[in-house]
Amino acid sequence: MTNSKSAKLIAFAIAAIALAVLPLLLQATGSNSWVRIVDVALLYVLLALGLNIVVGHAGLLDLGFIAFFAVGSYMYSLLASPHLTETFEFIRVNFPNGLHMNFWIVMVMAGVLAAVTGLTLGFPVLKLRGDYLAIVTLGFGEIVRIFMLNLDRPINLTNGPKGISNVDAVKVFGHDMSQRLTVGGYTFESVTLYYYLILFFVVGAIVMSYRLQDSRIGRAWMAIREDEIAAKAMGLNTRNLKLAAFGMSASFGGVSGVLFASFMRGVYPESFILMESVMIIAMVVLGGLGHIPGVVLGALVLAGLPEVLRHVAHPLTAMTDGRLGPEILRQLLIALAMIVIMLLRPRGLWPSPEHGKSLSK
Numbered sequence: 001m002t003n004s005k006s007a008k009l010i011a012f013a014i015a016a017i018a019l020a021v022l023p024l025l026l027q028a029t030g031s032n033s034w035v036r037i038v039d040v041a042l043l044y045v046l047l048a049l050g051l052n053i054v055v056g057h058a059g060l061l062d063l064g065f066i067a068f069f070a071v072g073s074y075m076y077s078l079l080a081s082p083h084l085t086e087t088f089e090f091i092r093v094n095f096p097n098g099l100h101m102n103f104w105i106v107m108v109m110a111g112v113l114a115a116v117t118g119l120t121l122g123f124p125v126l127k128l129r130g131d132y133l134a135i136v137t138l139g140f141g142e143i144v145r146i147f148m149l150n151l152d153r154p155i156n157l158t159n160g161p162k163g164i165s166n167v168d169a170v171k172v173f174g175h176d177m178s179q180r181l182t183v184g185g186y187t188f189e190s191v192t193l194y195y196y197l198i199l200f201f202v203v204g205a206i207v208m209s210y211r212l213q214d215s216r217i218g219r220a221w222m223a224i225r226e227d228e229i230a231a232k233a234m235g236l237n238t239r240n241l242k243l244a245a246f247g248m249s250a251s252f253g254g255v256s257g258v259l260f261a262s263f264m265r266g267v268y269p270e271s272f273i274l275m276e277s278v279m280i281i282a283m284v285v286l287g288g289l290g291h292i293p294g295v296v297l298g299a300l301v302l303a304g305l306p307e308v309l310r311h312v313a314h315p316l317t318a319m320t321d322g323r324l325g326p327e328i329l330r331q332l333l334i335a336l337a338m339i340v341i342m343l344l345r346p347r348g349l350w351p352s353p354e355h356g357k358s359l360s361k
Contacts, residue, residue, distance in 0.1 A: 019199060022038065022195075023035050023038065023191075023192040023195040023196070024192070026038065027188075027189055027191075027192050032189050032191045032192075035189065035191040035192055035195060036191045037303075037304065037307050038195060039191055039194050039195050039198055039263060040303060041299065041300050041303035041304055042195070042198040042199060042202050043198060043256055043259060043260055043263070044279075044280065044283060044299045044300075044302070044303040045202050045205075045295075045296050045299040045300065045303075046198070046201060046202050046205055046252060046255070046256045046259070047065070047069060047252070047253060047256045047280050047283075047299075048280055048283040048284050048287070048295050048296070048298065048299040049202075049205045049206065049209050049252060049292070049295060049296070049299075050065070050068075050205070050249050050250070050251070050252025050253050050256065051065045051249060051252075051253075051280050051281065051283075051284050052209070052284050052289075052290065052292070052295045053209070053212065053221075053245055053248050053249040053252070054245045054246060054248075054249040055281065055284055055289065056284055056289045056290035056291070056295065057212075057213065057218060057221040057222055057225065057245065057290055058221040058224055058225055058241070058242060058245035059221075059224060059225030059226075059228075060133060060242065060245060060246070061130065061131075061133055061134040061137070061281075062133075062134075062137045062246075062249070062281075063134045063135075063137045063138035063141060063274075063277050063278070063281065064121070064137035064138055064139070064140040064141030064142075064144070064277060065137075065141070065249070065250075065253055065277050065280055065281075066141050066145075066253075066272050066273075066274070066276045066277040066280070067117070067121075067140055067141040067143075067144035067145070067253075067272070068114040068117060068118060068249075068250040068251075068252075068253030068254055068257070069253045069254075069256055069257045069260070069272060069276075070144055070145065070148060070257060070271075070272040071110065071113055071114045071117050071144070071250075071253070071254055071257060072110040072111075072113075072114055072253060072254035072255060072256060072257020072258045072260075072261070073257035073258070073260050073261040073267040073271070073272075074148060074158060074164070074257075074261075074267055075106065075109065075110045075113060075254070075257070075258070076103075076106050076107075076110060076167065076257065076258040076261040076262060076267075077164040077167045077261045077266065077267040078099075078157075078164065079099050079101040079106050079109075080099065080100055080101055080103065080106060080167055080168040080261075080262070081098065081099075081100075081164055081165070081166050081167045081168065082098040082166055083159060083164050083166075084098075084099055085097075085098045085099065087155070087156050087157070100168055103168070103170045103171065103258070103262060106258060107255060107258050110254040110255065110257060110258045111251040111254045111255050112251070112254075113254060114250040114251050114253055114254025114255075114257070115247040115248070115250050115251040115254070116247075117250055117254075118246040118247045118248075118249060118250025118251070118253075119243055119246060119247045119250075121137065121140050121246060121250075122242060122243045122245075122246035122247070123243070124136075125137065126239055126242055126243070129228075138274065138277075141272075141274065141277055142274060144272070145269060145272045145273065145274075148269050148272070149161055149269040158269075160269075161268075161269060161270075162268075163266055163267055163268030163269065164266060164267050164268075165265070165266040166265070166266070167261055167262065167264075167265050167266050167267065168262070169190075169262055169265060170194075170197060170262045172193075172197065175193075177190060177193045177194060177197065177262075178190050178265065181193060194263050197259070198259055198263070201255065201259060205252060205255075206292060206296070209292050210292060212248070213292065217241065217244060220236050220241050221241060221245055222290070223236060224236070224238055224241060224242070225290070279302060280299075282298075282302060282338065283295065283298040283299040283301075283302045283303075284298060285298070285342075285348065286298040286301065286302060286338065286341060286342070286348055286349060287299065287301070287348050287349055287350060288347060288348030288349060288350045288351040288352055289347075289348065289351075289352070290352050291348070291350060291351055291352035293350050294348050294349060294350030294351060294352065297349050297350050298348065298349060298350075301349065302334075302338075305334055305337060306330060306334055309330050309333045309334060309337075310330055312333060313327075313329040313330040313333065316329050317329060
């Protein structure tokens with residue numbers, strides 16, 4: 001037992017050192033592009049962990065998860081940019097320099113608003129299962145995106161397809177994270193600073209996910225996932241448990257949206273298309289439904305795979321004399337890679353030992 005604990009502590013220490021050093025090594029290559037790719041991958045990890053609550057633990061197929069991501073992104077963009085000041089006269093009078101609300105306050109507000117939005121979605125779909133639930137949640141996600149796309153008239157709330165720009169960067173201990181930080185003669189680029197910020201939230205989300213998984217409510221979600229009728233017969237309040245899953249999952253999406261808007265310094269409707277929801281579900285399924293390490297691995301693989309395959313697509317484009325563009329080839333290679341992985345590992349790259357009994361049969 002002591003040796004096992006020591007091995008775990010050593011593994012955690014090595015992982016912590018590797019995560020701390022990774023952006024510095026990537027930054028040392030002279031290009032910030034790889035650090036930016038890792039930042040985006042970590043954002044996808046946060047989203048996948050949120051979706052894993054409702055899909056992996058509770059067994060509810062949600063194809064509209066990207067809507068909660070949009071709620072958090074637009075909330076921060078509206079409250080931390082000059083947009084509302086330029087649109088509404090009474091805000092301009094009271095806040096002549098713009099709202100520019102504190103990042104941490106908006107983070108809490110976005111998490112709460114996204115959770116309320118998740119509960120709003122959950123109430124009408126409590127009795128739906130499987131394909132029917134997927135269709136309804138898909139429609140919800142598209143409704144939110146279309147609203148954001150068209151709420152530029154008669155009152156310009158979201159600026160329509162142009163999106164909202166000039167969003168404030170995060171300030172930590174008074175330092176604007178859009179600016180470089182020099183410590184002891186070493187310069188940390190902006191993308192490196194954001195890496196540590198996003199990693200902080202990812203680690204917090206992983207800890208919270210484990211606590212939820214091992215809690216009474218987490219085990220109740222798993223009971224609903226395996227057999228809802230049996231769970232109800234055992235006295236579980238499946239209605240409230242499903243609502244809790246929708247609300248908790250949505251709050252992860254809202255927090256991710258705030259980080260995304262501050263990192264990108266803007267928000268645009270095309271960031272919340274249906275394909276993004278599908279990609280996040282693919283990350284959860286590819287990694288291993290309901291298994292937190294598997295979900296993290298699936299998110300990292302699917303987020304990083306397109307960038308790796310970008311280097312493969314260009315030579316193949318040259319071989320076809322340009323008849324197949326690099327983007328088409330890249331998407332084709334991603335699809336083929338996903339098919340091969342699912343054929344070889346039908347329960348995911350890192351499946352849960354306790355989940356998927358029907359698949360093992």
